[in-house]
Amino acid sequence: xxxxxxxxxxxxxxxxxxxxxxxxxxxxxxxxxxxxxxxxxxxxxxxxxxxxxxxxxxxxxxxxxxxxxxxxxxxxxxxxxxxxxxxxxxxxxxxxxxxxxxxxxxxxxxxxxxxxxxxxxxxxxxxxxxxxxxxxxxxxxxxxxxxxxxxxxxxxxxxxxxxxxxxxxxxxxxxxxxxxxxxxxxxxxxxxxxxxxxxxxxxxxxxxxxxxxxxxxxxxxxxxxxxxxxxxxxxxxxxxxxxxxxxxxxxxxxxxxxxxxxxxxxxxxxxxxxxxxxxxxxxxxxxxxxxxxxxxxxxxxxxxx
Ligand code: 3PG
Numbered sequence: 219x220x221x222x223x224x225x226x227x228x229x230x231x232x233x234x235x236x237x238x239x240x241x242x243x244x245x246x247x248x249x250x251x252x253x254x255x256x257x258x259x260x261x262x263x264x265x266x267x268x269x270x271x272x273x274x275x276x277x278x279x280x281x282x283x284x285x286x287x288x289x290x291x292x293x294x295x296x297x298x299x300x301x302x303x304x305x306x307x308x309x310x311x312x313x314x315x316x317x318x319x320x321x322x323x324x325x326x327x328x329x330x331x332x333x334x335x336x337x338x339x340x341x342x343x344x345x346x347x348x349x350x351x352x353x354x355x356x357x358x359x360x361x362x363x364x365x366x367x368x369x370x371x372x373x374x375x376x377x378x379x380x381x382x383x384x385x386x387x388x389x390x391x392x393x394x395x396x397x398x399x400x401x402x403x404x405x406x407x408x409x410x411x412x413x414x415x416x417x418x419x420x421x422x423x424x425x426x427x428x429x430x431x432x433x434x435x436x437x438x439x440x441x442x443x444x445x446x447x448x449x450x451x452x453x454x455x456x457x458x459x460x461x462x463x464x465x466x467x468x469x470x471x472x473x474x475x476x477x478x479x480x481x482x483x484x485x486x487x488x489x490x491x492x493x494x495x496x497x498x499x500x501x502x503x504x505x506x507x508x509x510x511x512x513x514x515x516x517x518x519x520x521x522x523x
Contacts, residue, residue: 220247220513221288222506223268225261225276228488229253230295231495234502238272241506245514258282265289270513272505275489278302283310291512293520295501296321296492297361298442300415304523313512315520317504319361321497325466326365328491329410329440330373332464335484336436337408350374355406357399357423359384362440363412367393378405403430408438415442425450434460440491443469455479466491 222242224235235251242249252264258281265271265286271278272293283289283306291313294302299316307314330349338346354370356363359381370377378394380402388395396402403409409431413419423437424447431437431454439446448471455461461482468485469475475483492501511517 220245220269220509221250221267222247222270222272222509223250223252223264224272224502225252225255225264226272226274227253227255227276228274228493230274230498230502233495234498237499238502238506241503241510245510247510270509272502272509273301274492275301278307280306283307283312286312291315291509293317293505293508295498295505297325298414299522300442300444308523312523313518313521314523315505315508315512315518316522317501317508317520320500320504321492321494322361323365324494324497325362325440325491326369327494328466329362329366329438330369332440332466332484333408333410333436333438336438336462336464340481340484351376352407353378353405355380355396355402355409356412357402357409358412358441359388359393360412360414363410366410366412367391378402399427400430403427404432406435407432408436410438411441411445413441413445415444419445421445421447423447423451425453428454429457431458431461433458436462436464439463439465443467452479455482 239249255261261282262285265282268286269288270291272295274295278292278301280303283303289312292302294316297316297318299314302314304314350373353376356366356379359379367377378396379388380396380399381388385395423445428450448469451463452474464484466486467489472485508520
């Protein structure tokens, strides 16, 4: 019998856990649930007997992987797997998967929701602006960005994109691809970031990109705080007092924003892009099915390491 552990500091909606449990039960697997754990110690103990683990943004570092003596597969129920030490997993022959696309609509709806919130002056009652006819620049064109595009079009926005890897997909739906990231930031009223916290993207939103933003524009980040060079963003926001920054999770330099850029930002209290029951069900069920597929059929379709 396989032991599957769900380790989620930020628990799935209960409908998602019920559905995951049914899938695993049908396969004859045992499910252990570790939710809202407070320290790493609890996680280290819980992983000891697991053959498979399902996580969200939970940190699966070298210590966790070493403690999980029987582990064969970790599935990140979601898109970004920057929380998992893939190099150590590979060394230990542990498969790492994500569940691409499964929570992307939820994140896209949040990106648009935050944009409206920012444009409407944080619902303060001050006169704000509308989405219609504004130019939205998509920084990246993965699953989330494609959903943002679909929704933005319905609002009557003009959408442009900068992508290096999905140019064909963007052009196929008539989306204007800018020649450079600088051009995207220059031409947009709102920029929505959709790149992973990996490799060349880390701190890639730097001054040479940000200085192109129009005064009065909005930068929306539902990706990761790590893709922003925070010092450069603060500098740019001081130079152009109309720029707002809306982020799904607080930056490391949150205190500077609070002291020096008051009224020009929104930071969610915890990452909530994928915090819908639909997203939890989609990603959680996909994770469970991928684990069963892996053990029963050797299916490694969504392997990322
Ligand atoms: C993702 O990478 O899929 C999202 O950031 C969601 O993360 P979460 O599962 O921690 O909400």
